[in-house]
Amino acid sequence: MPDFAGHVNNFASAAVDLVKVYGSGDTAVRALDGVTAGFPPAAFSAIMGPSGSGKSTLMHCLAGLDTATSGAALLGGKDLTRLSDNTLTRVRRDRIGFVFQAFNLLPTLTAEENILLPLNLAGRRADRAWFRQLVQALGLSPRLAHRPSEMSGGQQQRVALARALVTRPEVIFADEPTGNLDSTSSTDVLNLLRQAVREFGQTIVMVTHDDRAASYADHVVRMADGRVVQAVAA
Ligand SMILES: Nc1ncnc2c1ncn2[C@@H]1O[C@H](COP(=O)(O)OP(=O)(O)OP(=O)(O)O)[C@@H](O)[C@H]1O
Numbered sequence: 001m002p003d004f005a006g007h008v009n010n011f012a013s014a015a016v017d018l019v020k021v022y023g024s025g026d027t028a029v030r031a032l033d034g035v036t037a038g039f040p041p042a043a044f045s046a047i048m049g050p051s052g053s054g055k056s057t058l059m060h061c062l063a064g065l066d067t068a069t070s071g072a073a074l075l076g077g078k079d080l081t082r083l084s085d086n087t088l089t090r091v092r093r094d095r096i097g098f099v100f101q102a103f104n105l106l107p108t109l110t111a112e113e114n115i116l117l118p119l120n121l122a123g124r125r126a127d128r129a130w131f132r133q134l135v136q137a138l139g140l141s142p143r144l145a146h147r148p149s150e151m152s153g154g155q156q157q158r159v160a161l162a163r164a165l166v167t168r169p170e171v172i173f174a175d176e177p178t179g180n181l182d183s184t185s186s187t188d189v190l191n192l193l194r195q196a197v198r199e200f201g202q203t204i205v206m207v208t209h210d211d212r213a214a215s216y217a218d219h220v221v222r223m224a225d226g227r228v229v230q231a232v233a234a
C-alpha cells in the first residue's frame with residue numbers, strides 16, 4: 001500500500017506492520033507477520049481467511065484486547081499499543097463495541113439490563129430515545145424483560161448487537177457473529193449490521209470465514225498465514 005502511513009488517520013481502525021508472536025523459542029507462533037490494513041469509517045468491513053490465519057488475533061490487537069509484539073494498532077489514528085492498561089480499559093469501554101460468536105450475555109440479566117450494561121459500567125446515563133430506536137430497529141421490543149435462556153440464538157445476538165450499539169462506539173468489532181446461528185438468523189443479523197452502517201453511520205469490522213457473510217461487507221481484507229493477501233472493496 002503506497003504511502004499508507006500518511007493516510008492512517010483516515011481510517012477508523014488500522015494496523016501498521018503489526019506483528020504478534022505467541023510463545024518463544026521453538027514453540028513460537030507468528031500469528032501476525034507484518035499486517036498493514038485500514039478499515040474506513042461508517043463502513044462494513046470483513047476480515048476473511050482460513051482457520052488459523054490470524055483473523056481473531058488481528059481483531060484482538062485492533063480492539064485493545066491483546067497486545068502486539070511490534071507495529072501499531074490504531075483507533076481513530078491513536079496507537080493503542082502505547083496506552084497504559086488503565087487508559088486502554090477506558091478506550092475499550094467507551095469507544096469500542098464487541099459482538100462475539102458466543103453472544104456473551106449475562107444469564108441473570110434481562111435483555112434490557114444486558115443492553116444497558118456497558119453504559120451502567122461506565123457510569124453513563126442511557127439516551128432513552130436512542131435505546132428505544134435501537135430496540136425497535138432490532139425487533140427487540142417484546143423481548144426486553146426476557147433472560148438469555150428464554151431467547152433464541154438470533155434474538156440473543158440481536159441483544160448483543162444492541163448492547164454494542166447503545167454506546168455509539170467508534171468501531172464495533174464482531175468475531176464470527178453468525179457462527180452459532182442458523183441461516184435465517186444469520187441473514188437477519190447480517191442485514192442488521194448493514195442497517196447500522198447505513199442508518200447510524202456505524203463502523204463495523206467483522207471477522208468471518210464464511211463467504212456469504214463477507215458478501216454483506218463493503219470491504220474485505222483476506223488473510224493467510226498471518227499476512228494480508230488481498231484487500232478489496234466489494
Ligand atoms: N493464545 C495463544 N497462544 C498461542 N498461539 C495462539 C494463541 N492464540 C492464537 N494462536 C495461534 O495463532 C494463529 C492465529 O490464530 P487466530 O485465532 O488469530 O486464527 P483465526 O484466523 O481467528 O482462526 P479461526 O478461523 O479458527 O478462528 C494460530 O496458529 C493459533 O494457533
Ligand SMILES: [Mg+2]
Nearest residue numbers: 055056057207
Ligand atoms: Mg478466530
